[in-house]
Amino acid sequence: MRHRLLSFRRILVSLTMGFLFFAIAAPIGIGLRLIGWDPLRLRFDPDRPSYWVRRSPNRAPASMTKQY
Amino acid sequence: MRVLGISAFYHDAAAALVEDGRVVAAAQEERFTRQKNDSSYPENAIGYCLSEAGISLGEIDRVAFYDKPLLKFGRLVATYLAFAPRGFRSFREAAPVWLKDKLSQKRALTRRLRAVAPEYDWDSRLLFSEHHLSHAASAFFPSPYEDAAILTMDGVGEWATTSAALGRGNRITMLKEIQFPHSLGLLYSAFTDFTGFRVNSGEYKVMGLAPYGEPRFAQTILDHLIDLKDDGSFRLNQEYFDYCTGLRMTNERFAALFGVPARQPEQWLEPVHMDLAASIQQVTEEAILRLTRSLAAETGARNLCLAGGVALNCVANGKILRDRHFDNVWVQPAAGDAGGSLGAALAAYHLERDRPRLISNEIDGMSGSYLGPSFAQNEIRRRLAAAGGVFAEFSENEIIDRTAAALAAEKAVGWFQGRMEFGPRALGSRSILADARSPSMQRTLNLKVKYRESFRPFAPSVLREDMGAWFELDADSPYMLIVADVVEHRRRTMSEAERNLFGIEQLNVPRSDVPAVTHVDYSARIQTVHRETNPRYHALLTRFKALTGCPVLVNTSFNVRGEPIVCTPQDAFRCFMGSEIDVLVIGDCFLRKEDQDPALRLDYRDRFDPD
Numbered sequence: 123m124r125h126r127l128l129s130f131r132r133i134l135v136s137l138t139m140g141f142l143f144f145a146i147a148a149p150i151g152i153g154l155r156l157i158g159w160d161p162l163r164l165r166f167d168p169d170r171p172s173y174w175v176r177r178s179p180n181r182a183p184a185s186m187t188k189q190y
Numbered sequence: 191m192r193v194l195g196i197s198a199f200y201h202d203a204a205a206a207l208v209e210d211g212r213v214v215a216a217a218q219e220e221r222f223t224r225q226k227n228d229s230s231y232p233e234n235a236i237g238y239c240l241s242e243a244g245i246s247l248g249e250i251d252r253v254a255f256y257d258k259p260l261l262k263f264g265r266l267v268a269t270y271l272a273f274a275p276r277g278f279r280s281f282r283e284a285a286p287v288w289l290k291d292k293l294s295q296k297r298a299l300t301r302r303l304r305a306v307a308p309e310y311d312w313d314s315r316l317l318f319s320e321h322h323l324s325h326a327a328s329a330f331f332p333s334p335y336e337d338a339a340i341l342t343m344d345g346v347g348e349w350a351t352t353s354a355a356l357g358r359g360n361r362i363t364m365l366k367e368i369q370f371p372h373s374l375g376l377l378y379s380a381f382t383d384f385t386g387f388r389v390n391s392g393e394y395k396v397m398g399l400a401p402y403g404e405p406r407f408a409q410t411i412l413d414h415l416i417d418l419k420d421d422g423s424f425r426l427n428q429e430y431f432d433y434c435t436g437l438r439m440t441n442e443r444f445a446a447l448f449g450v451p452a453r454q455p456e457q458w459l460e461p462v463h464m465d466l467a468a469s470i471q472q473v474t475e476e477a478i479l480r481l482t483r484s485l486a487a488e489t490g491a492r493n494l495c496l497a498g499g500v501a502l503n504c505v506a507n508g509k510i511l512r513d514r515h516f517d518n519v520w521v522q523p524a525a526g527d528a529g530g531s532l533g534a535a536l537a538a539y540h541l542e543r544d545r546p547r548l549i550s551n552e553i554d555g556m557s558g559s560y561l562g563p564s565f566a567q568n569e570i571r572r573r574l575a576a577a578g579g580v581f582a583e584f585s586e587n588e589i590i591d592r593t594a595a596a597l598a599a600e601k602a603v604g605w606f607q608g609r610m611e612f613g614p615r616a617l618g619s620r621s622i623l624a625d626a627r628s629p630s631m632q633r634t635l636n637l638k639v640k641y642r643e644s645f646r647p648f649a650p651s652v653l654r655e656d657m658g659a660w661f662e663l664d665a666d667s668p669y670m671l672i673v674a675d676v677v678e679h680r681r682r683t684m685s686e687a688e689r690n691l692f693g694i695e696q697l698n699v700p701r702s703d704v705p706a707v708t709h710v711d712y713s714a715r716i717q718t719v720h721r722e723t724n725p726r727y728h729a730l731l732t733r734f735k736a737l738t739g740c741p742v743l744v745n746t747s748f749n750v751r752g753e754p755i756v757c758t759p760q761d762a763f764r765c766f767m768g769s770e771i772d773v774l775v776i777g778d779c780f781l782r783k784e785d786q787d788p789a790l791r792l793d794y795r796d797r798f799d800p801d
Contacts, residue, residue, distance in 0.1 A: 139282050144275060151271035161268040162371055164428055166417045173423035174354075174366040186317040186542045189296055190260035 191543060192249060194239065195535030196299070197256035197324075197527050198231050199292065201390060204528035205235035206561075206612075207243055208535040211548050213332060215242035216561040216612040218528045221757040226798070227390065228754075231302055232531075238563055247307040250315070254538035256530030257321035259295040261348035263288060265370055269434050277435030317542060319534040321347020322498070323364065325522075328533030329497035330357035331540055331547060332555035333520040339491035341481060344498035344526075345375035345390075352423075354485055357495065360540040360547040365489075371434050372425045374477055375500050377416065380431060381470040383439040385463045386453030397505055398646045400471035401711040402693050403464030407448060408472045414447055416473065422481030459645070464693060471505065478506045479513055486515040497522040497529060501671070502614065504715050508673040511665060523559040523669035524613035532612075558723030559669060560619055562610025565759055570777040573759040578790050581779040586726070593623075593775050594733040597743065600628050601772035602639050604748055606762045607726050610755075615670045616747035617717060618651060618727035620755050620762075622771060624706065624744040626650055631706035631744060633698060638770040641794075642751040645694045648744045649715040650707035653731050656741040660704070661716055670717040670745075676702045681712055706744045717745060752798030768794025 163173075195206040198219075206216035215238065220226055222234030240247060266288065270281055291298065300312040319327070325342035340355040340362065351373035355364045378396070379389045387395045418424045428434060430444040445451050450462050482494060494516040496507065502525050511519050522529050539545050548555070565573070567583075574581055584592065596603055603623045611617045622639060624631050626648075636644040649670055652660055663674035680703040688699045702708040721728040735741040748756045750769055756762045759776050766774040766781065767790050774781040 135286055136282060139285055140278070142285065143270070143278050143281050147270055147281075148274035151274040154271060160272070162272045162428075162434070163369070163425065164272070164371075166425055166427065168417075170419075172419050172421050173368060173372070173417075173425050174421065175369055176366050177364045186254070186319060186538060188260075189258055189318050190264070 191251050191539065191545065192243070192245070193252045193254055193535040193538045194236065194250045195254045195256065195531035195533070195538070196232060196236070197531040197534070199229055199295070200527060201229055202227055202526055202528040203229050203232040203235070204524070204531040204612075205232045205239050206532035206535050207239040208532070208539050209243060211539060211545060213532060213536075213555055213557065213561060215239040216524070216532050217563065217610065218612070218754075220754040221562070221610065224754055224761070226752060226754050233302075242563070247303065248310050252315050252317055252538050252543070253299070253303065253312070254317045254319055254534035255295075255299060256319060256324040256527070256534040258318045258348055259292060261320070263293060265349050269371070273435045279437055280435055283437065317534075317538045319537045320350075321530065322350040322353040322367065323362070323537055323541075324530040324533035325497040325525075326353060326355045326357070326362055326364070326495075326533070327537035327541070328522045328524065328529045329495035329501075329520070330355075330362060331536040332522065332532075333493070333495045334550060334552070334554045335493040335495070335518065335520065336549055337491065338493035338495045338520075339485050339489045339516070340495045341485060342496070342498040343374050343478070343481075343500035345379060346370045346373055351375060352481070354481075356489055356491070360545065362537075362541060368423055371428055371431070374424075374474060375498070376431075376433060376439075377426060378470060378474055378500065378503075380433070380439040380444070381466060384444065384452045385466055386455045386457060386459075388455075389439065393499075393502070395646060396467045397471060397503060398709075399459070399464055399467040400505070401468070401709050401713065402645065402696070403461065403466070403468030405468040405472040406465050407469035410447060411469055411473045416477070418473075418477055418480065420480065421484035422477055422479075424477060459693070461693065474500070474503065475506045475509050478503075479509060482510050482513065483515050492517045494519045495522070496520070497525045497533070499526045501525040504671045505673045505713070507671055508663075508713075511663075511672060519665070519672075520554065521669060521671040523556060523611070523615065523617075523671065525671070526614065529613065553722060556612075558720070559612050559617060560609040560723065561612040562619075563757060564609040565777065567777045570759050570779055574763060574776065574779055574781075577760050577763045578787055579763050579779075579781055580785045580787065581781045583778050584780055586778065589775060589778055589780060590726070590729050590733050592780055593730055593773070594737055596773045597623060597625050597734055598737050600625050600631065602635060602770065604762055604766050604771045604774040605727075605730075606748065606756065606759065606774070606776040608724070610757055613669065615717075616745065616755055617668070617670065618719060618724050618745060620748040620757070621745045622748050623651075625738075626704040626706045626742045626744045627738065627740055629700040629705050635706070635744065635746065640746065640751055641769070645697060647697070647709040647715070648707050648746050649717060650704060650742045651717045651719050651727070651731065651745040653728065653735065653741040654718040654720050656735070657716070657718055660742055661714060663716060666720070667716045667718045668720060668723065670715055673713050673715050675712045676704065676708050676714055680704070704740070704742050707742065750794055750798065764792060765794070768792035768797065
């Protein structure tokens with residue numbers, strides 16, 4: 123009985139995750155990419171001298187209180 | 191002011207305690223739970239840190255966590271959006287965990303703290319440092335430098351995988367970074383996985399395998415996998431990797447590029463795997479040298495501090511030093527994520543609370559990395575007796591004499607003294623020691639004591655004052671994080687037949703006066719031993735030198751394959767009884783294997799999962 127409940131739960135989680143991923147994340151992702159969004163900077167760029175990303179000047183120390 | 195640093199939930203959980211800027215205690219959770227790379231909330235390590243300082247949790251002013259969970263979550267979301275509809279399998283595994291636990295990490299942490307000390311407001315005492323700021327703080331604040339350039343490199347934190355910063359006094363200024371998925375750590379891990387070793391622990395093996403191979407794939411890697419700029423910055427071509435979307439590191443295109451399938455852990459190592467190891471090691475070194483050269487030019491700094499898992503690549507560290515773009519290089523001994531706990535605590539103390547730094551030009555702030563638990567002689571005696579150990583007790587002088595004599599007689603000695611090391615290396619507190627001059631010692635230790643592959647070389651401990659006579663290095667290396675060659679006149683020239691031996695066969699040919707610690711390319715991973723930080727170990731090496739003329743010993747961690755390094759006298763006794771260690775020295779207690787009760791012998795060989 124317990125085993126059946128567990129596998130039922132697993133199916134439910136998979137279905138929810140499938141919905142989140144294919145019905146929500148995928149269309150948003152594809153849409154954003156179509157308009158040129160490239161958050162991971164996936165393309166090589168032979169013309170650039172450097173791939174370093176400059177940091178904005180240090181955030182205030184108070185930011186250590188935040189999780190972001 | 192007291193700050194407790196915590197790293198947990200990803201790789202190596204650990205805790206560290208900083209009191210008025212001084213590192214009082216630090217330890218990794220795996221040592222207490224005996225689960226290798228334990229990533230759970232470091233309850234035991236925290237308990238140890240508090241007891242070392244003699245305080246209760248309520249007396250902690252701030253708790254600092256080593257990364258920012260919500261930034262990391264943002265990176266995961268961006269990664270899924272960048273690849274969807276690819277990546278469902280990874281999403282299916284990761285998303286429920288995040289939604290259930292990881293998104294509410296602040297609540298989870300305060301709940302843990304409140305469970306121990308309910309009367310305090312932990313919400314206002316809990317701080318979060320950025321992952322690479324934690325690494326940078328752990329690299330710079332304990333270093334002996336007033337100012338330095340700081341380079342941190344690892345797999346990935348939140349977004350950053352490589353960061354450059356400047357440290358001055360009690361300030362750190364983050365300058366620039368390279369972001370996920372472009373990562374030297376993940377690139378090296380991809381080759382670790384592809385050559386059949388375990389990610390997050392097998393990287394050392396790839397580094398140890400590299401000298402057997404030819405770097406014939408280095409150009410292929412540079413042409414196809416990584417776009418490496420002159421200043422060392424880089425991007426990786428994600429068409430060859432699977433870590434963004436799947437549950438593996440590399441994909442079929444990666445295998446096709448090198449013309450071989452991924453090696454399974456139980457398969458034989460072949461020349462092609464050695465060549466792959468040599469190639470990725472060479473490309474990594476090239477990237478790191480370009481990074482350090484451009485950082486030296488940009489900042490004008492004379493000192494360099496390193497941390498992050500890639501800083502454990504001691505072969506590359508040796509090359510940075512010899513490259514001479516910096517006068518001094520200091521590497522945080524706990525360079526991996528465990529050290530993030532210490533970095534987070536130091537960042538909170540110096541950066542958030544703006545407290546001054548204590549700097550000594552003579553010695554760094556890590557106390558030799560001897561920051562873990564120690565045991566008083568009466569406690570050792572009690573614990574050994576309870577475990578059934580048969581031992582004799584001697585004065586310090588007598589202990590040193592007997593141990594040195596046992597080593598000179600080619601015994602494998604378990605050496606357990608003082609406070610446990612913080613970081614992945616044993617540095618003469620929880621070590622197995624042996625005579626480096628013995629041509630058969632490498633094989634014996636590998637097969638009979640450590641139960642592991644015999645291609646991996648051992649590391650030497652050497653008296654700091656004698657180093658120049660044995661190794662081509664002119665700097666301190668107290669944490670075994672710098673590789674240099676054995677001096678020319680102590681090397682043995684190979685005969686034609688010996689040179690033609692294949693792969694691991696080569697290692698069994700003595701190639702110097704200290705063959706047990708000399709790799710096939712004559713290199714050695716050196717630990718310099720200093721009287722100031724470990725007087726007893728220093729005295730042992732001095733006595734061994736008086737007996738034999740050699741100030742060098744084999745020093746390998748006190749554990750068997752897959753086991754965390756021993757923490758308590760009982761752990762040490764178990765490992766002693768489960769392996770072919772001949773002599774065990776704990777504090778002033780001296781144990782010989784032949785005196786022990788045979789009924790207490792353990793079958794230790796298959797007790798731990800291979801690492």
